[in-house]
Amino acid sequence: MFKKLFSIMVLMITVLTVNLLTGYISDRIIHYELGLNPYKYTAIAMLVLVFILVPAYSYLNNKVEILVAKFLLSGSNSFGKTIGLLLSFAIIFGILFAIYLHDWFQINILTEFKAKFF
Numbered sequence: 001m002f003k004k005l006f007s008i009m010v011l012m013i014t015v016l017t018v019n020l021l022t023g024y025i026s027d028r029i030i031h032y033e034l035g036l037n038p039y040k041y042t043a044i045a046m047l048v049l050v051f052i053l054v055p056a057y058s059y060l061n062n063k064v065e066i067l068v069a070k071f072l073l074s075g076s077n078s079f080g081k082t083i084g085l086l087l088s089f090a091i092i093f094g095i096l097f098a099i100y101l102h103d104w105f106q107i108n109i110l111t112e113f114k115a116k117f118f
Helices: 002-030 038-079 081-105 109-117
Strands: none
């Protein structure tokens, strides 16, 4: 049970993190102005994205998966197998949630908490 839960959590965090990083790369490439007409620019940007994101995804996927697995295991070792795993996952997921919330909706969760509770 623990191994299945662990592998699911590692997969979820890895996918979200790699998507965030490759999305950042994509945004930088797509919003770079070259002064070309939209058709040429779209074709060039699509090719550049493929040539940059495929190796970046392969590289980042392995590195992030190892990092997430180490973090989750250290939480498991510190706070007990199940509680530590859930606590570590909640911390990483919370950080990713805050980053995605800010990226997609320009909402700063820390400012929202301060306004609501203080």
